[in-house]
Amino acid sequence: MENAGAALIREVASKTNDSAGDGTTTACVLAREIIKLGILSVTSGANPVSLKKGIDKTVQGLIEELERKARPVKGSGDIKAVASISAGNDELIGAMIADAIDKVGPDGVLSIESSSSFETTVDVEEGMEIDRGYISPQFVTNLEKSIVEFENARVLITDQKITSIKEIIPLLEQTTQLRCPLFIVAEDITGEALATLVVNKLRGIINVAAIKAPSFGERRKAVLQDIAIVTGAEYLAKDLGLLVENATVDQLGTARKITIHQTTTTLIADAASKDEIQARVAQLKKELSETDSIYDSEKLAERIAKLSGGVAVIKVGATTETELEDRQLRIEDAIKETIEDHDERLGADIIQKALQAPASLIANNAGVEGEVVIEKIKESEWEMGYNAMTDKYENLIESGVIDPAKVTRCALQNAASVSGMVLTTQAIVVEKPKPKPKVAEPAEGQLSV
Template sequence: MNKLVVRCTAGRNVILDGPGTLKIVNDGVTIAQAIELPDAIENAGAMLIQEVAKKTNDLAGDGTTTAIILAREMLRFGLSAIASGANPVALKRGMEKTVQALVRVLKIKSKPVNGREDIKAVASISAGNDDFVGNLIADAIAKIGRDGIISIESSSSFETTIIFEEGMKIDKGYMSPKFITNPDQSTIVFDNARVLVTDQKITSIREIVPLLEKTTQLGVPLLIIAEDIKHEVLATLVLNKSRGITNAAAIKCPGFHEGKKAILQDIALMTGADFLAGELGFSLEDATSDQLGVAQKITITSNSTTFVADPTTKAELRARIAQLKKDVAETDNSYLSRKLSERIAKLSGGVAVIKVGAHTEVELEERKLRIEDAKNSTFAAMDEGIAPGGGATYVHLTKYIPEIKNSIEDPEERIGADIIGKALLVPASTIANNAGVDGSAVVEKLLACEWEIGYNAMTNKYENLMDAGVIDPCRVSRCALQNAASIAGVLLLTQAVLVEKVKQPKPTVPLLPGISP
């Protein structure tokens, strides 16, 4: 942990020598995961640091460098206290109580994100003071809204652009190109379409004849979403389409297992359809036109389908989105949280794809990492608010340590509070040192300043960082602090390390007597 190359990314870059290529990165978690030390015990420490960075990245999407710096300092000060005779269990309890109290202060002090300028400032800072990236993220959020989703992909050109996708998009395309209505673009476009949603396999045309007849009478197209459609049924649909008798198309159910069921439920909700689930005993032959959904517009390509909701389903959509947001807030599973967020974005109809361009592969990877950090920080800021950046928030939080210590009875637990307080000064000091300024002098001056005042490394000034746009998402600051304290506390209670014995590699050729290998 003492071999902290990560700390220089608080303002600077690091070059990684990867397999076949170099990477220039400013991202703590990427650097931490690239570290593997030859000494088994030292490598165990590196793996724990990787865990701090990974967990912070999963929960907040940024702040990994800060989390690593804090963990290292908490451990250093903690080991020093233990060497002086302090009880490690009491230290850990004191650290936990202090972090809990500081998180409460942080929540009270946080300010909500208000408008485009705040969004731009958060994104710019997270991307290494890159205003272009800040404007990029701000433009995307302005279009897709707070519930939207931003996807980052490589561009085939040198330019970085944004593509906006309207509606709910799923990764399934038409089952036959003979359903195409727009040959120039190889797409099917339906307006005011009816939608059949089922997880059953359609094995006979008789099962859907009543629905085909009704939609033909109404003069509206029909999209069939099913687990599968027997070849003979599909051929009949294509034949009737080519003769102008019916206007229908078919796609297979998207997703897998429980994910498939959730997506079908979302499609049914968005279109106002009944989800004709086989496990619930629904029969396709008994289905009526009242159980079909309605979509204002449906666009189908060879590999995707996009639904634009009919205005009549907006109220139900808002209710489902609110429930999914509640589910996100209540889960600790990062994978589940990400999947729920994707569903929210799809139901909200907001997807922005940032196509990242660059002149070299090295530049492309570095730029994509910066934009990813900026995106994550922005959504974190919109969720939990913002606070002064540049490490200033942590410095100002140390002013609450004396009050917290007064509420702790055990004198050894109070030492744990001091450990947190000392560690919180280091991020601001590190940023200043990396900018070529005396970090300890910066920290000393900040301790005499008000909450929103901090050191701006870009302008070499002490100023109101909120007004200057040097801000951090509170979620990032909170997660970095909590995760660092968690891993440091565990390590302070660790007595021994067990590692696998390194086996000597066998010689590739047989050894001959008297001849050294």
């Protein structure tokens, strides 16, 4: 029973983290409070279905109000404030992320890696982001983060569908001898080819991962050519007779680092690709100036931005492994940020009370009476609140205590979703653990086996 409840709270945290990258603690605190108050109401005779309706309506209204109150992030000062809060009030991290975004633009790509020194720095390197994730989760190398991470990988780029393992055995053998990972971008990999790659990856025989080629039709060919230029690979186009089964290792490209998520892939290019990338950008800019199509203009501008923006690499340094891991996690959080009837009204009241829990908990943790803080906040104007760092009631936006609207929205939505399920569930099926048989104590002088 307890494990079922814990699993639901874990789901709240996981969904919030996946959506917004932060706000997991807020989501858990809200879920606990909504469930606690909801169960009290149901026990007192409230209709759980009407209660859930009231919760859902109130949350929807709150989200609409939140969107009206939210303001766009303007300038590096706002970016620094948001990132600092997400990183646990670390102003150095906030300043670093603001600097990184300033270098690559608001739509730029940010990447994190360990530094070889104690210093944490920001470097802009050639690279791009692809709007495709791994074909199979079995390719994942970092199970904790559910991502694929490759360094100094060879890259195969093709518009062909790979269905037979025979087509790529020569390349697999050559890259295995080179002791480097193989990253494949293809129209698709299915059947025997995919199954064999996965099995050999799981056995540790080869280090490989694949994604489907982005976009469609002629535009796909153009994007694949862009990726080929970034990695220095030869684009193996079927209509040119460049078949995968005839490919050699010399036709593969290289990437200093590749990070593949469920839906996106980040490539950091080898330094040797810089001149080719700049030439490609110049060519695309020329095409952009000559086209009359609005749609083509948008797509060309998008490709230019992906190629020319580069990747801001935040190299995290620390004196110990524990400090390094903590700092990387905080930087990751910061990056992901930048009723009608009585029972329905009761559901609204539950949300109103639950929303006080995070602020009350923060105040209590700071050694201040939470209820007193809540009352003062309720009497204050919008944007005024309690700053636990300074122990003052002040304009939180002016003080730089800013949370992304997405984080607050996701925390509230996910907490309400799981809480509503708990309140309308009448029974759960659990496996009762069987008592373990007692093991007889070994006689004196005998070994315990």
